[in-house]
Amino acid sequence: MATIKVMTVAGLAVLGLSGGVRAQDCDPGKSGYDLTGEEAAEVYDCIAEGLKAGYDSGPKRWIPAEFVADYRGWTAASAFPAAPGMHSERFLLTFVNDTGAEAYMQYAEDPVIPAGTVIAKESFSVSEAGKVTPGPLFLMQKVAAGTSPETLDWYYMAVAPSGAPMGLDVMTACNECHLGYDFQGGLGYPVEDARISN
Template sequence: MRRHRNMRRHICFAMLAGVFATAAAIIPFGGAQAASCEAGKSRADMTEADAQAVYDCLQSVMYENYNKGGKNWIPAEYVKNYRDWKLANTAPAAPGFHGDRYLMTWVNPVGYDAYVEFRDENVEIPAGTIIAKESFDVAENGSAKAGPLFIMQKVEEGRSPETLDWYYMMVSPGGAPVAVDVISACSECHKENFGHQGGLGYPVLDVRVGN
């Protein structure tokens, strides 16, 4: 089972690699503050505290840059308001999916209580739930940079059955909305790996709220 799951993860990485490269190329993340946010060690040597320190350094400029410019088909209020929601993790979640980046998962009040039950079956997430996942990366040389902001919106049952009634959106590190084929780039990966839990990918166990 673990071998099959790892294979599915590699497939997702391959599918998303081009998407992430495009997102990074649209508007690069930079500036003096970004340049000063260094881990000082390779990702393999990172501790939970190290990851938190990097996020603490990046977070203000990440939020500022995500909100730059127009959002077109992405509701701008999702990007503006997600920091008013609650975090589902107590520290950056270790790299896994989403291009092997660290993630901070914010959930709006509509779905927060249901999400943090972290169920692996019989998952019931109400329509109107919105999840925003900030991402950042730490390279082997210790340099740190922001990644895209990933957004999931739960719509009413039957509205988008091919995506388990989730809408997927992505904002580049510089604020531009990223046009992706959400069926192949997002939904297929979520269904393949997390279909048993309603398409939800949770933070790793060690940093889940309540643990």
């Protein structure tokens, strides 16, 4: 959708103004493919405040505002921002609310995830040229059993870096791929090195 592209550009503008940190100031100057976990964590420390300020901007409409406001206070499931796969330039950091932290952080096959669990995943990317760009905040909410069997009772939502809720067809944009992880209850889990266990 054309609007999403516009929102992403607006998001960068918001980041430039909020928190006093411009995303460009956080460029590692080194390809995302070559960053160690420690270096990715340094980039994150630099953009973290601006990233959150971006997500917090503006109305959340159909997305429960408290998910976005509160997720940084939840339990972190990733020890550092990790890029899944050998050649991904997108770095991810996962947080789980109190209802679901214990169950999620076993990274089990066939996990029993309680209704009311909410998982938030922040993202940013580092290009081959070493430039950092804020990415969306991805959200999954576990709803009561039987509410949405075709998504394994997950609701999917995403917030653009500008804070605008992203108008996506979550069935194709999110659910199709997550159903490939049905042996893990629809969960992908952070890469093993980055997982924090409870």
